[in-house]
Amino acid sequence: MDIAILHQYPDFRRTVFYNLLRQESRTPLREVAADKAAIVIYGPFARTPKIVGRFVKRKASFEPKHFRGRVSQPISVFHSIENVRHENKFDFSISYDFSTTDFDYRFPYWMESLDWSHEGVSRPDPLRISRYFRIRDLLMPLGKFLKDRNGGCAAFFGQIREPRKALMEAVSSRMRLDTYGPAFDGSIKNSESSGSFKDIILKEYSYNLCPENSLYPGYYTEKVLEAFASGSLPITWADQNIGCDFNPKSFLNLLDYASQGYNGWDDLISDRQCVEQFESAALLTSIPSVEPLRDYVKRIIAVAR
Incomplete structure (x- = not known):
């Protein structure tokens, strides 16, 4: 054809x-x-x-x-x-x-x-991540994202424009924030040619600051999923309808705290009961096809x- x-x-x-x-x-x-x-x-x-x-x-x-x-x-x-x-x-x-x-x-x-190989889809290997993620793993709880990890947060950005700068300041004032990507390393042309895999790097981190590029109903990219699949708690900034795709109990949405100057969200990760709720939540609540x-x-x- x-x-x-x-x-x-x-x-x-x-x-x-x-x-x-x-x-x-x-x-x-x-x-x-x-x-x-x-x-x-x-x-x-x-x-x-x-x-x-x-x-x-x-x-x-x-x-x-x-x-x-x-x-x-x-x-x-x-x-x-x-x-x-x-x-x-x-x-x-x-x-x-x-x-x-x-x-x-x-x-x-x-x-x-x-x-999607179980549904007969064959395609080239991904570039930014080491593998495509199995659906069954996303139907399972996140698990103990604080155990055996350094407790820090990682961010992967190709560029920094608001609200990313404000979100970085909000997170870095409460925990260690390590940054990766072309926005911080001029030798990297783009994320696909960085020579490293995002999910491998995230295995060391308890959290991943992964805001969406912009807000619109339905606009939800790979960011939250790849954080969760790598065992890190996603800290995102996304349209409120994201619950149509992902379990809202499985991530932190900083948009909920925008009117408060992005203050107060860290109370959730300081409370043991809230942490246990994150650990017990799956990202997906239904099986996509x-x-x-x-x-x-x-x-x-x-x-x-």
Whole structure:
């Protein structure tokens, strides 16, 4: 099957969606020019100029291209792991967003960190973590995250912008905070090329400061899951609807303390009973499956033929 990939991040070919598309296609995937493709997969990194008064500003443009000279246009699929919205002009869409339509499918990025081999999904090894995480481990309690660990907290940031700086100050004033990533080490180009695995580093830490990049209902990335799967208590900053994906008793959400200047949250980790509650909580309360996404991919392929 002929496909084109536009405006995607470099790691796109490791995604569950791409590899399901590869597995379900009757013929091998062949990447061609967009005007020759049966399916064009659009990412979130398109930018087009927009005139605002006397100034030219760059504005995200999330809509499919029209190719002149074609009898029928290619099937357009929007796929994003960023906190952005498209303009409802695509044939299909896969993103974080909660949706009520049949043509939008929600597959949050944290699901990319899961091991789906038991459901027949094969894909390249991950880059930032040493392995994909087993679902059954996330259905189990966190366990004694203070025992046999140094009691400190780790943070992995590619950049520092608010509220990250305020969150770092709030955490570092109450416990030791060690920092990793391009934001703190100029020799690291990006997290994927750091030469170390996040989950291996976290095995030494009791806590992981892992705020989301921004707030939006449904926008929950790999951060909380990878902290929990590594045995560290996640200290996040996320939209209140995160409880739709994860057990709220399994992590600390600093957004709950924003109105208090991020004060008071440390009372929870100083109280033995609260610590025991964190230790006894699982991250997932139900078993996710990739089969609905597989069915969605089959729909895309059937329409493209």
